[in-house]
Amino acid sequence: MSKLAEKTATELKGLLHSGATSCVEIMQSVLAEIRARESDVHAFITVRDESEVLKDAAEVDARRQRGESVGALAGLPIALKDNICTLGLRTTAGSRMLEKYVPPYDATVVKRVRGADGIIIGKTNMDEFSMGSSTENSAYGPTRNPRDLSRVPGGTSGGSAAAVAANMAILALGSDTGGSIRQPASFCGVVGMKPTYGRVSRFGLIAYGSSLDQIGPIARSVEDAALLLSVISGHDANDSTSLNLPAITSEAPAQARKLRIGVPKEYFGEGLSGEVRGAIEASIAQMQREGHTLVDISLPHTKYAIPTYYLIACAEASANLARYDGVRYGHRVADPADLLDMYARSRETGLGEEVKRRIVLGTFTLSAGYSEAYYLRAQKVRTLIRRDFEQAFEQCDLIASPVAPTTAFKLGEKTSDPLAMYLGDIYSVTANLTGLPALSAPAGHAPDGLPVGIQFTARSADDAALFHSGHTLSQ
Amino acid sequence: MSDQFDVRYVAQLARLALSEDEVTKFQGQLGHILSYVEQLKEVDVTGVEPTAHAQQVTNVFRADASRPGLEHAAALANAPRAANGLIVVPKVIE
Numbered sequence: 253m254s255k256l257a258e259k260t261a262t263e264l265k266g267l268l269h270s271g272a273t274s275c276v277e278i279m280q281s282v283l284a285e286i287r288a289r290e291s292d293v294h295a296f297i298t299v300r301d302e303s304e305v306l307k308d309a310a311e312v313d314a315r316r317q318r319g320e321s322v323g324a325l326a327g328l329p330i331a332l333k334d335n336i337c338t339l340g341l342r343t344t345a346g347s348r349m350l351e352k353y354v355p356p357y358d359a360t361v362v363k364r365v366r367g368a369d370g371i372i373i374g375k376t377n378m379d380e381f382s383m384g385s386s387t388e389n390s391a392y393g394p395t396r397n398p399r400d401l402s403r404v405p406g407g408t409s410g411g412s413a414a415a416v417a418a419n420m421a422i423l424a425l426g427s428d429t430g431g432s433i434r435q436p437a438s439f440c441g442v443v444g445m446k447p448t449y450g451r452v453s454r455f456g457l458i459a460y461g462s463s464l465d466q467i468g469p470i471a472r473s474v475e476d477a478a479l480l481l482s483v484i485s486g487h488d489a490n491d492s493t494s495l496n497l498p499a500i501t502s503e504a505p506a507q508a509r510k511l512r513i514g515v516p517k518e519y520f521g522e523g524l525s526g527e528v529r530g531a532i533e534a535s536i537a538q539m540q541r542e543g544h545t546l547v548d549i550s551l552p553h554t555k556y557a558i559p560t561y562y563l564i565a566c567a568e569a570s571a572n573l574a575r576y577d578g579v580r581y582g583h584r585v586a587d588p589a590d591l592l593d594m595y596a597r598s599r600e601t602g603l604g605e606e607v608k609r610r611i612v613l614g615t616f617t618l619s620a621g622y623s624e625a626y627y628l629r630a631q632k633v634r635t636l637i638r639r640d641f642e643q644a645f646e647q648c649d650l651i652a653s654p655v656a657p658t659t660a661f662k663l664g665e666k667t668s669d670p671l672a673m674y675l676g677d678i679y680s681v682t683a684n685l686t687g688l689p690a691l692s693a694p695a696g697h698a699p700d701g702l703p704v705g706i707q708f709t710a711r712s713a714d715d716a717a718l719f720h721s722g723h724t725l726s727q
Numbered sequence: 728m729s730d731q732f733d734v735r736y737v738a739q740l741a742r743l744a745l746s747e748d749e750v751t752k753f754q755g756q757l758g759h760i761l762s763y764v765e766q767l768k769e770v771d772v773t774g775v776e777p778t779a780h781a782q783q784v785t786n787v788f789r790a791d792a793s794r795p796g797l798e799h800a801a802a803l804a805n806a807p808r809a810a811n812g813l814i815v816v817p818k819v820i821e
Contacts, residue, residue: 356801559764581805596744631777
């Protein structure tokens with residue numbers, strides 16, 4: 253009999269409904285895991301007070317006992333990435349710049365989680381301002397992969413993925429700008445999903461690249477991910493890029509759709525490690541046995557995805573992070589000589605190295621005389637990448653690929669060369685550039701025991717197709 | 728192109744007071760990254776429209792009617808220095 257903290261949200265909801273367990277018991281089980289493992293894993297920046305969360309859990313139990321309706325998240329413990337604003341609960345974006353920042357409002361997704369009776373257990377660790385691929389860029393120390401503490405959990409939603417993998421939360425929210433949900437999900441052996449751009453409101457998400465960012469679920473099963481996505485999705489008047497899309501159901505499909513699975517030849521070349529290739533190919537073969545059809549496809553502009561992504565993301569970041577000036581909130585240097593000194597030294601001392609690097613790159617590529625050669629050109633290549641996918645989706649319903657070229661690397665292994673770190677995003681940035689929905693699901697393990705994720709990408713707004721594919725592979 | 732990249736000047740534009748070590752480090756690393764992104768010049772983008780946003784969206788407006796915003800106290804709560812209900816900053820005008 254596994255511990256309550258190890259079960260999926262779907263299983264726990266069943267046990268709650270039948271009266272076999274209570275929210276308080278589930279919360280106690282999760283708190284015990286946090287006490288046992290958090291000092292090694294360091295998934296959280298802020299954990300809420302034990303007595304507070306138990307009180308929240310007891311309140312949901314009481315309502316259930318009185319026969320009152322309880323929301324879809326049923327009083328379960330949820331972890332939130334620390335770039336999602338929570339009213340009255342410190343939100344740092346993994347940075348010293350916001351070390352003491354307490355948001356005066358809830359992000360829209362937080363309102364929805366609370367409205368569905370999810371209980372926020374804490375705020376998870378992340379690369380500062382979502383810039384990184386390993387959670388090593390956090391100003392609060394790295395998170396360690398629960399499967400192997402000498403390795404990274406991935407990033408930038410490394411804390412959320414580690415919390416779910418280590419049973420320190422039942423569900424989590426992350427954010428994904430270039431793969432930041434999917435890659436840590438792959439490295440930690442859990443499910444992570446980036447919705448169609450515009451499906452989930454970005455109101456209250458601390459912005460990195462506004463045309464790329466999306467909030468999405470991290471969970472132990474595809475069904476759980478669909479549940480959390482259905483809670484947080486929906487048009488929001490506070491986010492002018494938010495779309496009106498038909499709702500995602502969290503119900504298991506009556507009949508799994510038989511799909512055409514596109515396999516892009518450019519994704520299986522050099523640079524893909526043998527152990528990842530093996531696990532992906534085995535999963536794809538499995539899908540074929542289950543009745544899906546494999547189709548060879550080509551995405552000719554694949555090699556340009558990383559430079560396109562980094563030019564656009566850094567340019568947008570340089571604009572989005574201009575607000576951290578020491579004026580209204582965040583870190584301000586003591587005794588500034590004048591206004592300019594206040595801006596320059598507050599930003600210098602509050603922001604970490606990778607953040608400053610990307611701001612400088614982004615500022616340069618937007619500056620007079622250079623924006624056409626760099627930023628505008630990247631936006632045009634972005635159009636060509638989008639067209640590659642549109643053409644591919646004429647021949648298939650889902651695209652299958654690796655999530656990352658390797659399994660989880662060792663802490664410190666890639667920190668000295670920024671470009672080497674960037675190149676690991678090769679398979680994940682295209683979903684952000686194109687706005688398409690994409691999911692990472694566990695696809696077994698490498699020979700050394702490390703988890704490997706398989707990625708599926710679907711047509712715009714066809715997020716449901718991702719959940720169908722994942723059902724085939726679920727344990 | 729990357730020869731013309733002056734870290735000090737760009738840092739000034741971005742209001743970042745980089746240390747000498749950072750300037751040297753970034754000059755090297757960003758020069759290297761800019762060389763890497765030069766490969767985008769290989770792509771034929773004749774007649775291609777830029778994509779600013781993944782979805783084809785247009786500007787969204789609401790009615791020009793005032794609505795309550797943040798409470799004053801809430802808006803001030805995170806200010807590094809505040810006095811008399813205002814945020815205090817160094818002198819702006821000489």
